[in-house]
Amino acid sequence: MKTRDKILLASLELFNDKGERNVTTNHIAAHLGISPGNLYYHFRNKSDIIYEIFLEYEKLVNYYLEIPDDRPLGLPDMMFYLESVFDGLWSYRFFHRDLEFLLDNDERLRDDYRKFTNRCLASIKQIFAGLTEGGVVQRQAEELQGAMALNVWLVITNWMAFLKTAHASHESDSVSRDELKQGIFQVLTLEMPYLMPDYREEVLQIRTRYRPDLLGD
Amino acid sequence: MKTRDKILLASLELFNDKGERNVTTNHIAAHLGISPGNLYYHFRNKSDIIYEIFLEYEKLVNYYLEIPDDRPLGLPDMMFYLESVFDGLWSYRFFHRDLEFLLDNDERLRDDYRKFTNRCLASIKQIFAGLTEGGVVQRQAEELQGAMALNVWLVITNWMAFLKTAHASHESDSVSRDELKQGIFQVLTLEMPYLMPDYREEVLQIRTRYRPDLLGD
DNA sequence: GACTCTCTAGAGTATATACTCTAATAATAT
DNA sequence: ATATTATTAGAGTATATACTCTAGAGAGTC
Structure with missing residues (x-):
């Protein structure tokens, strides 16, 4: 290499x-x-290294978030997106940790990250639209969709940070990939009330697979 | 002084x-x-300064989150809690920014913060319970309540960070108190589906007061 | 006035960190 | 084989940072 x-x-x-x-x-x-x-x-410097890593991360997420526009989306699609996104989050988990400092010190990164965020938010909305069309989630007021997508984004990108702070010990890297996946539990919780009644039971079922075992200790 | x-x-x-x-x-x-x-x-050192500031922050939030147990809660209560919490968040906004690093370097702070988080989560659940009793929100499955509270917590504590990264310029401290308050818009979005139908319109109304003007630029 | 205790100044230190510079080596082209 | 270019080593530097140490000033007490 x-x-x-x-x-x-x-x-x-x-x-x-x-x-x-x-x-x-x-x-x-x-x-x-x-x-x-x-x-x-x-x-040239440390920032350059970080920036290149970001570009890889961005590419990966963009790839994960490609959305077919010739068909509606179903539950398996949704779960696939969630699994993928949390996979990406795991592979580049340092990134959202020191994010603010990183952006403060690299204008290029700040601009790119801002666009990246907006693309992701748009993708989330698009996924919701696809799921609506697929009869999985209820049609929502246009006005709510942006804010809903943003909440999903907030939960996804900050789940890792929460885990780290909620952990008792800081024994190096004590957060596991499985624990990270419990973020999916949170996102599904968020989506629950928007689901079509027919799908409620199934999603509740799927959701238990991601239930955190340690919460509230 | x-x-x-x-x-x-x-x-x-x-x-x-x-x-x-x-x-x-x-x-x-x-x-x-x-x-x-x-x-x-x-x-003695920088950590000590930070720790003392945390104690003040903790005290303030504890004060804000005192919950009357002799009466149900109404919409005004809820709005008061939100306003208060975001006020505290503003006054100590540095704290959630470098949180992970701070906790990594001060075991005492890490333990205290963990307990603090758990107390806050318990308070959020208690507030929901009070609002349920007050007929503002629908009764939810026990199983959902913890995860809902956690989502609220995630949105609240990470709204500031999102604003900072979403901003185009990093001109020192360009995030304003008003922008921070737009986090309330997000929390209300989150709560919307759980409200009793009678309250939906009113909350939608209140919610417009916090609508972000810049989102999605 | 001597003594004590609290508080303050300010020079100084050990360590870390991002990064540079020069010279040498390996790879490639002619 | 020679010239050229790409790659690497490693000592070194400028700056920053958290923190220390000594000496002394004020204020109060006996």
Whole structure:
């Protein structure tokens, strides 16, 4: 593998493990057994590394959120989107953690992330539209749709942070992929009242698969 | 005012303005025109300052979330809670920003914050119970209540972060108190389907007062 | 006036961090 | 083989940051 790619991979791994704030360029170099000079030959600075990782993340999410416009959506579609999005969230979980600081220090990233957010929100709305057409969710007032999508977005992107703060110990990376998936439980809770009555039972059923076991300890 | 209190006040102000990560103890001292030595005479370290500020925040929120148990709750109660909580959020807005890092570096704070979260979640559930009794919201399955409360909590505590990232410019502290209050719009959106039909119109009405003007730009 | 206790100044320190510079080595082209 | 280019090592630097240490000023007490 090219050194450049190794750097990106190691950075992502370390960021996810320890948080961007706790990982220095020297750490990354040391982790790979290369010199700082070598790292800076491939990247102008730390922000550049983060930005490239963001681009990968963005690409992945865009791929996950491709929505067929030639057919309505069903329950399996919805679950597929949820699983995919939380998968992406897991792979790049460092990102939403130090987000504000990252955006503060890289204008390019800030602009791109803003557009990214808006695209995601649009996709969520589109998914709801598809599900409405598919008879899974009830038709909602136009006026509510944007705010609903935003709430879904808030729950999804901040579930990880909540888990981390709710955990008793901070033993490195104590949040597991499974726990993250419990965010799906929260999103399904959110959607419950909007479902067509026929689907309520089925979704409640699916939802139990994601039930957190530790909540409220 | 005592130097000790001045330090707490100035720290809170600077943290809110620039983010905890961007404010050093030397900055705080310089801002007050006192020496670093003086600052460290009053506080053992930066974590201690943060911890004391957290205690104030906690006290404020606890005060706001006192819930009368001798009567059911009405719509005005609900709006009062929302307004209060978002007020507290505004006054200590730095806190939820670098939360994960703060908790990683102060075990005492982590434990306290965890308990704080659980108390808040319990309060939210209690408020829902009161509103149910008051005939404002429909009775929900026991099983849903915890997850609903958690979603409300997620939206409330992360609304600020969303605003910051959604903003185009990072011109220092460009998020206003009014914009923060638009989080109430989101929470009301969340609650909408659970309301008793009689209250729907009124809440929709109230909700328009908090409508964001910039969303989706 | 001597003594004590609280508070403050300010220079200073150890460590960390992002990043640079030079020289050398490996790879490739001619 | 030689020239050129891409890659790497590794020592080094400027700056920042959390925090320490010593000395001394004020205020109150005996």
